[in-house]
Amino acid sequence: MIRVSEPFVPPESEALVSECVRSGWISSAGTFVDRFETEWAAYCGAEHGVAVSSGTAALHVAMEALDLAPGDEVVMPSFTIISCATAILAAGAVPVLVDSDPATWCMDLDEVEAKLSPRTRAVMPVHAFGHPVDLRRLRGITDRHDLVIVEDAAEAHGAEVNGERVGGLGDLGCFSFYANKIVTTGEGGMVVTDDARFADRMRSLRNLCFGAEQRFRHERLGNNYRITNLQAALGVAQLPHIEANITRKRRITAAYNRLLGDVPGLTLPIEKSWARSVYWMYGIVLDDGLPLDGDDLAARLRARGVDTRPLFLGMHEQPALLKRGLFAGERYPVAERLARRGLYLPSGLTITEDEIETVARAVADIVSEVSR
Numbered sequence: 001m002i003r004v005s006e007p008f009v010p011p012e013s014e015a016l017v018s019e020c021v022r023s024g025w026i027s028s029a030g031t032f033v034d035r036f037e038t039e040w041a042a043y044c045g046a047e048h049g050v051a052v053s054s055g056t057a058a059l060h061v062a063m064e065a066l067d068l069a070p071g072d073e074v075v076m077p078s079f080t081i082i083s084c085a086t087a088i089l090a091a092g093a094v095p096v097l098v099d100s101d102p103a104t105w106c107m108d109l110d111e112v113e114a115k116l117s118p119r120t121r122a123v124m125p126v127h128a129f130g131h132p133v134d135l136r137r138l139r140g141i142t143d144r145h146d147l148v149i150v151e152d153a154a155e156a157h158g159a160e161v162n163g164e165r166v167g168g169l170g171d172l173g174c175f176s177f178y179a180n181k182i183v184t185t186g187e188g189g190m191v192v193t194d195d196a197r198f199a200d201r202m203r204s205l206r207n208l209c210f211g212a213e214q215r216f217r218h219e220r221l222g223n224n225y226r227i228t229n230l231q232a233a234l235g236v237a238q239l240p241h242i243e244a245n246i247t248r249k250r251r252i253t254a255a256y257n258r259l260l261g262d263v264p265g266l267t268l269p270i271e272k273s274w275a276r277s278v279y280w281m282y283g284i285v286l287d288d289g290l291p292l293d294g295d296d297l298a299a300r301l302r303a304r305g306v307d308t309r310p311l312f313l314g315m316h317e318q319p320a321l322l323k324r325g326l327f328a329g330e331r332y333p334v335a336e337r338l339a340r341r342g343l344y345l346p347s348g349l350t351i352t353e354d355e356i357e358t359v360a361r362a363v364a365d366i367v368s369e370v371s372r
């Protein structure tokens with residue numbers, strides 16, 4: 001089976017992780033955590049980095065840092081992972097959805113302004129599958145309405161908007177370092193920000209909000225979202241490789257684009273002129289004319305030894321959220337179409353050129369079979 005993604009773990013990781021083991025610094029105390037935070041924040045062009053145990057935790061501490069009041073609203077795309085909505089809800093606020101751009105799969109900025117209300121406090125752009133949201137344009141909107149931007153850059157490490165890296169462009173930038181992300185610590189996450197007050201709050205929130213004077217006296221509820229020194233050591237080992245990894249992702253995409261460009265009925269990933277996409281995973285969408293949906297293609301590819309993953313199911317179609325009375329009757333046609341007619345192909349950093357050719361040939365054969 002050609003797997004969808006396997007993590008790239010550089011050999012230097014072993015020495016750094018061994019250092020933790022040998023020295024006994026295996027919990028969240030330890031120098032690799034500070035080093036990973038400093039180096040990652042610098043890479044993103046931000047002042048502070050607060051490392052946490054996952055991307056989901058990063059989104060949660062970022063939302064909590066905003067000190068939202070019950071009923072405050074945060075505008076986010078329907079097409080994303082549920083972590084975005086759970087973070088907003090956990091912070092006591094209300095997620096308000098917009099649809100996505102069919103070309104970039106990123107939130108449709110034309111819809112954002114229409115969804116603003118007197119209760120809107122923040123917008124959460126999600127850089128989808130490595131393509132950045134046009135944060136310059138979004139900043140124009142949020143500045144006019146005095147809103148905070150919380151980026152979800154989990155899939156877009158190193159992506160750029162007009163030459164500037166994501167994560168550091170919003171007020172808060174959230175990352176995941178899960179095993180399938182471009183930089184990985186196995187499990188892990190981080191929030192970067194230029195705002196020292198946000199950073200202090202998040203450091204407290206990730207560590208149970210221990211009291212400053214009296215440790216076990218808490219003014220606020222926090223979580224244990226600490227990352228371990230072992231995980232941070234993996235992260236530090238990854239950093240020198242990030243540009244090479246992004247280049248690899250871009251080459252994987254170029255190879256697939258070349259091999260699939262002539263296959264009728266497929267929509268392939270694109271990159272806007274102002275953007276640098278890092279093509280986190282190679283996603284395709286099947287035209288409505290093809291007598292085949294995403295699940296059918298996935299099953300046929302699996303039968304030929306090729307693993308795939310579906311794209312996100314929109315937030316407005318999530319039973320867990322509908323049960324809470326959210327999004328009743330709302331429709332987001334682009335998100336609905338991506339969920340049904342899209343999937344992503346094997347495109348992890350360790351995939352070989354031969355594997356890419358095998359996958360592309362299988363896709364082309366299946367499309368030609370069903371079109372006959």
Ligand SMILES: *Cc1c(COP(=O)(O)O)cnc(C)c1O
Nearest residue numbers: 054055056081083154155176178
């Ligand atoms: C992976 C991902 C997350 C969540 O990260 P975890 O580390 O798995 O919690 C959040 N947002 C997006 C867009 C993601 O792709």
